[in-house]
Amino acid sequence: xxxxxxxxxxxxxxxxxxxxxxxxxxxxxxxxxxxxxxxxxxxxxxxxxxxxxxxxxxxxxxxxxxxxxxxxxxxxxxxxxxxxxxxxxxxxxxxxxxxxxxxxxxxxxxxxxxxxxxxxxxxxxxxxxxxxxxxxxxxxxxxxxxxxxxxxxxxxxxxxxxxxxxxxxxxxxxxxxxxxxxxxxxxxxxxxxxxxxxxxxxxxxxxxxxxxxxxxxxxxxxxxxxxxxxxxxxxxxxxxxxxxxxxxxxxxxxxxxxxxxxxxxxxxxxxxxxxxxxxxxxxxxxxxxxxxxxxxxxxxxxxxxxxxxxx
Numbered sequence: 001x002x003x004x005x006x007x008x009x010x011x012x013x014x015x016x017x018x019x020x021x022x023x024x025x026x027x028x029x030x031x032x033x034x035x036x037x038x039x040x041x042x043x044x045x046x047x048x049x050x051x052x053x054x055x056x057x058x059x060x061x062x063x064x065x066x067x068x069x070x071x072x073x074x075x076x077x078x079x080x081x082x083x084x085x086x087x088x089x090x091x092x093x094x095x096x097x098x099x100x101x102x103x104x105x106x107x108x109x110x111x112x113x114x115x116x117x118x119x120x121x122x123x124x125x126x127x128x129x130x131x132x133x134x135x136x137x138x139x140x141x142x143x144x145x146x147x148x149x150x151x152x153x154x155x156x157x158x159x160x161x162x163x164x165x166x167x168x169x170x171x172x173x174x175x176x177x178x179x180x181x182x183x184x185x186x187x188x189x190x191x192x193x194x195x196x197x198x199x200x201x202x203x204x205x206x207x208x209x210x211x212x213x214x215x216x217x218x219x220x221x222x223x224x225x226x227x228x229x230x231x232x233x234x235x236x237x238x239x240x241x242x243x244x245x246x247x248x249x250x251x252x253x254x255x256x257x258x259x260x261x262x263x264x265x266x267x268x269x270x271x272x273x274x275x276x277x278x279x280x281x282x283x284x285x286x287x288x289x290x291x292x293x294x295x296x297x298x299x300x301x302x303x304x305x306x307x308x309x310x311x
Contacts (some may be wrong), residue, residue, distance in 0.1 A: 016078045030288065107237075138216075186291070211248045214247050
């Protein structure tokens with residue numbers, strides 16, 4: 001494999017794909033009339049502005065924050081484009097309300113509920129569990145993974161979400177062709193797998209694994225945080241949310257290393273669960289979806305001044 005001149009990441013959006021590099025960002029969306037809408041612009045990542053933020057274990061949370069901000073922006077742009085002129089546009093107030101509700105739901109379903117149920121699980125074999133027990137965190141991690149897979153599997157039956165998953169596959173295929181140094185055309189892009197080791201889905205699974213270890217070490221060191229009770233459970237989950245910053249830092253380094261050494265046995269083990277889940281989140285796209293992903297990728301490369309093999 002030919003090493004790419006720069007790292008490019010992406011995200012599937014409604015009827016489109018967003019691509020981002022250190023100095024460029026592009027969003028390509030398929031409009032209701034079948035035409036292609038492309039928005040590309042200069043983008044300067046925080047790591048490019050402040051080199052200190054590119055250092056290992058500092059760059060992870062920064063990249064995660066940037067991905068969240070640009071992702072929401074890309075989703076908003078694609079939603080407005082996909083609605084078309086005849087539909088009511090989503091205002092900022094509606095967007096803020098939607099995001100708040102989404103984060104609150106995620107906090108309850110993937111944060112509080114698994115944590116609460118993990119404490120009750122100990123009664124199955126006759127003793128209560130608390131965050132001071134490693135078994136508590138093991139059950140918590142397994143429940144989170146189960147809830148995540150069930151959620152992804154459930155929403156995959158929604159037609160629009162399934163199409164987003166197909167655009168996700170198109171994003172991966174395009175980036176794989178780019179990283180392989182191949183021409184960015186349909187013939188070469190079709191040949192690649194829909195999975196990618198640096199995918200956000202894999203990142204989530206690695207975060208779960210790292211958080212299990214971090215929480216299992218942290219909570220026994222702070223006895224005041226291991227008491228029982230509903231309010232105490234809420235406090236414990238809020239502490240977990242705060243610990244997600246160092247967890248994300250470690251998880252990002254694992255993903256980055258694994259992406260650069262995909263054939264290493266340790267990387268294969270660590271990334272395997274995420275690659276399996278990508279079978280649900282990154283589906284085989286059609287040629288029209290590949291064209292959208294390629295348009296976004298090529299726009300980013302043009303702005304970066306990167307030359308690539310011609311078709």
